[in-house]
Amino acid sequence: MQKRTYVLLSLAFLLVFSAVGAVLHMGGHQAMAKEKHKKTLVMGTSADYAPYEYIDTTKGNKIIGFDVDVAKHIADKLGYNLVIKDMDFNGLVPALDSKRVDFVMAGMTPNAERKKKVDFSSTYYQAKQLVVTDDPKIKTIEDLKGKTIGVQLGSIQEKEAKKIADKVDKVHIEKRNKVPDLVQEIMSKRFDGAVIEDGVAIEYLNKNSDLRAFEIPDSATAGSAVALQKGSGLTADFNQQIAMMKKNGELDKIADKWFEPKSKKKAEKKSIVDFSTIMPSVPYILKGILTTLKFVVVSILLGFVLGTVLSLFKISKVRVLRWGADAYTSIFRGTPLILQLLIIYNATPQLTGYKIEPFLAGVLTFGLNSAAYVSEIIRAGINGVDKGQREASMALGVSYGSMMRQIILPQALKNILPALMNEFITLTKESAIIAVIGTTDIMRRAQIVGADTYRYFEPLITAGIIYYVMVMALTVLGRMLERRMSRGD
The missing domain is CATH 1.10.3720.10 (MetI-like)
Structure with missing residues (x-):
């Protein structure tokens, strides 16, 4: 007994x-929602796409970035608090379709397939497509012959990679869930390069002197837009706010904050294993x-x-x-x-x-x-x-x-x-x-x-x-x- x-x-x-x-878990949500407005909008994103959206792990659990600042501005103007949910990029459209989130901002480009399931606002940022590599011999897409390039699963870069494969023989395409995974594969010598848009690539190029990039000729200029639920009444409101931000220069101001190139000073060579690098994030x-x-x-x-x-x-x-x-x-x-x-x-x-x-x-x-x-x-x-x-x-x-x-x-x-x-x-x-x-x-x-x-x-x-x-x-x-x-x- x-x-x-x-x-x-x-x-x-x-x-x-x-x-x-x-x-404690509930308390955390309450603290997050404690803002000045009574209504709340839930934004879905994939916080691994610096400088669009990412987490500065040395300063806590807060998601920051270009998209976050734009979303906060729009939500505030519309009279909403903003709550952000982080998930894999390829799960964003399903989350919107199942009404887990009210809208998605993740450097997402409207395409025909996505438009079947969700609505899009007008574009708020235009980007170019780059091939990022650590191989100094790769300077053009012709140099990718027989090479392996990576793309993010479910992204517009998949189509650009397929165009390269159509033009250049024996180009092998690999897919990963996140952009940091692509960069890690390059650094691990498993990929010879990756197709990444310029606004994101600049963050990696600034922080890693071993990486270099070149623009893909005749690549589609990717326009980032807000994805909303099909038939959402918020679409017109978002379009109005985006147009106003373009007119008053607010979008340019936020873009300058996040996409400004940093010093090209060569980074110090670090040891193979260096735990001091991650100590602030422990x-x-x-x-x-x-x-x-x-x-x-x-x-x-x-x-x-x-x-x-x-x-x-x-x-x-x-x-x-x-x-x-x-x-x-x-x-x-x-x-x-x-x-x-x-x-x-x-x-x-x-x-x-x-x-x-x-x-x-x-x-x-x-x-x-x-x-x-x-x-x-x-x-x-x-x-x-x-x-x-x-x-x-x-x-x-x-x-x-x-x-x-x-x-x-x-x-x-x-x-x-x-x-x-x-x-x-x-x-x-x-x-x-x-x-x-x-x-x-x-x-x-x-x-x-x-x-x-x-x-x-x-x-x-x-x-x-x-x-x-x-x-x-x-x-x-x-x-x-x-x-x-x-x-x-």
Whole structure:
């Protein structure tokens, strides 16, 4: 009885911790929304596209940039507070289509495919297309023969890269989710170059003396516009404000602030590994621990409770319950976790109209997925308990529910505790994939720091150390529970 009480107290502690985390999470949103207007507009963006939108990790979690300043100006003039949501670029149009955001500003160029799903304002900035490379021998598109060039997935630069491939033989095109990924691939010598628009490329050229660029001849002049929901009543208002900003010089003023070329002074040669470069951004990465812990704790609780129910279904004498539990386990163990995450996050608004938040989508995905594995672990533990225990309970007239709750499950839990802790540790590590839906956990923050500093080894190793410490803490907790239960306390 004491063992059962101890386990329940442990779970209660986890529940309290998650509740506290949820309160802090809500408090953060309230603070963000505390502005001078009563109405709010939600802007979707991909904050890896400096100087359009990016995060200065040395100064906190704030998204800044050209698009942000333009959006703030327009929102203020229209009488709205501005709330910004960060996500992958290729998820922006789906987010707008599913009404998760009111508008999108991310250096996005209107094209026929996008216009089928969303409306666009008039253009507010014109850009040129460049090939960025670190190879001094590549000076024209003809020099790209037999080379590999990168483009951002879902961007206008994809079409420019295809035009190059049509003109030059044996040009291989690779796609990545983010522009910083393209630059990193160039620096890692996996790409020979990348197609990036001038307003973005200038930031990388200013910060890295090894990079150079040339303009693509006859390239389409990309015009950035605001993407809005289909049939949005805000389109006319945005067009009016953009026209006014062009007329009074406000757009030029903001553009000069963000697109002004910086000194071409050659950067100092840094050592291969230099953690001092990212030290100012380490507090930013550490803030992701709270997000990761909240996510992991709630997912573990959901997975354990649902897994227990499924395990009881699997040993039930009711065939329908056994079949349903086995089918559930088969589906969640037989499909990739990231596929389940994207289905829940992207398909839920399409099927139900409910705008599911990234945190909730992640918790549901990992909780439901973990339940499939936990159910098998608990089922094995229950089957491992001596059948004489059940027979004795039945002979004494103990009800099935009391027998499972007070006799069988406590013994099973003692036997399967190492396997359960292993599942929880695995979930903690796998939680890093929630970065793909824009949740600012440890991994996402490490990637942002890498994009901001152009150094990836140091922030990723820092993230690895944080995950390792968390896993070791879980391991110690598991051993403490094992020792406590083995003593029969």
